[in-house]
Amino acid sequence: MTEPTPPEQDLLAAELALGLLDGTERAEALRLCLSDPAFARAVDAWSIRLSPLLDGVPPVVAPERAWHAVAARIGAVPQLANDATVRQLRHWRRGALLLGGIAACLALFLVVRPAKIPGSPSVGVSQLADSSGAAILGVAYDRQHGTLRLSQTSIGTATKMPELWIIPSDGKPRSLGLLAQDTKSIHVSREMQIFFENGATLAITLEDPGTAPHEAPSSTPILTGKITDI
Numbered sequence: 001m002t003e004p005t006p007p008e009q010d011l012l013a014a015e016l017a018l019g020l021l022d023g024t025e026r027a028e029a030l031r032l033c034l035s036d037p038a039f040a041r042a043v044d045a046w047s048i049r050l051s052p053l054l055d056g057v058p059p060v061v062a063p064e065r066a067w068h069a070v071a072a073r074i075g076a077v078p079q080l081a082n083d084a085t086v087r088q089l090r091h092w093r094r095g096a097l098l099l100g101g102i103a104a105c106l107a108l109f110l111v112v113r114p115a116k117i118p119g120s121p122s123v124g125v126s127q128l129a130d131s132s133g134a135a136i137l138g139v140a141y142d143r144q145h146g147t148l149r150l151s152q153t154s155i156g157t158a159t160k161m162p163e164l165w166i167i168p169s170d171g172k173p174r175s176l177g178l179l180a181q182d183t184k185s186i187h188v189s190r191e192m193q194i195f196f197e198n199g200a201t202l203a204i205t206l207e208d209p210g211t212a213p214h215e216a217p218s219s220t221p222i223l224t225g226k227i228t229d230i
Contacts, residue, residue, distance in 0.1 A: 166201075
C-alpha cells in the first residue's frame with residue numbers, strides 16, 4: 001500500500017505541477033521528483049486532478065513551424081522517436097496545465113485547508129482573460145481568511161497601474177486597490193468580502209496611480225473573469 005505524501009510535500013508537488021515555483025525552489029522540487037517516487041506520483045496526481053479546470057481555456061492551434069520542428073527532431077533520432085514523442089506529449093500536457101492560471105493558486109488552498117462542510121465552499125477561483133480569451137491571470141479567493149492569491153500581475157504601463165475590481169450581481173464595480181508589480185496576494189477587507197459571491201466578476205483596468213483608489217473604472221477592463229466556488 002502506498003504511503004500518503006506528507007502535507008508539506010503534497011503542497012510542493014501541487015506547486016511544481018502548476019508551475020508556481022521558480023529559481024531555487026523549482027530546482028529543489030525537481031531533484032526531489034527524481035529521487036522520491038512518491039513525490040513524483042503526487043505531482044502527476046495533481047496534474048490529473050486539476051486538468052478538468054482547463055475546459056474553460058480556449059484551444060490554441062500550434063503554428064505550422066512548430067510541427068516542422070517536431071518532425072525534424074524526431075527524424076534526427078529515429079531510434080528514439082517513440083520515447084521522444086512520449087516525452088514531448090508529457091511536456092505539452094504539463095504546459096497546457098500552466099495555461100489554467102486559475103489552478104495556479106488553487107493548490108495552495110486545497111492541500112492545507114481543513115475539511116469543509118458540504119455545501120459551504122471555502123474557495124472561489126477565477127481565470128481572468130483578455131478580449132481574445134487568452135488566460136492571463138489565475139486567482140484563488142480564500143473565504144475563510146479573506147485572502148486573494150494571484151498567479152502574476154506583471155501588467156501595466158509607464159504611467160498606468162492595474163487596479164482590481166469586484167463586480168457582484170448588482171453590477172456596480174468596487175475597487176480592491178492597485179496591484180503592484182508581481183503582487184502575489186492581497187487581503188480583502190470585511191466590507192468587501194460580502195461581494196465575493198459565486199458568479200461575481202473580477203476585472204482589471206489600467207488607472208492613474210496618483211488618484212487611486214477610484215470610485216469607478218475610467219477605462220474598459222483589460223482582463224475579466226467570473227468567480228466559481230469549489
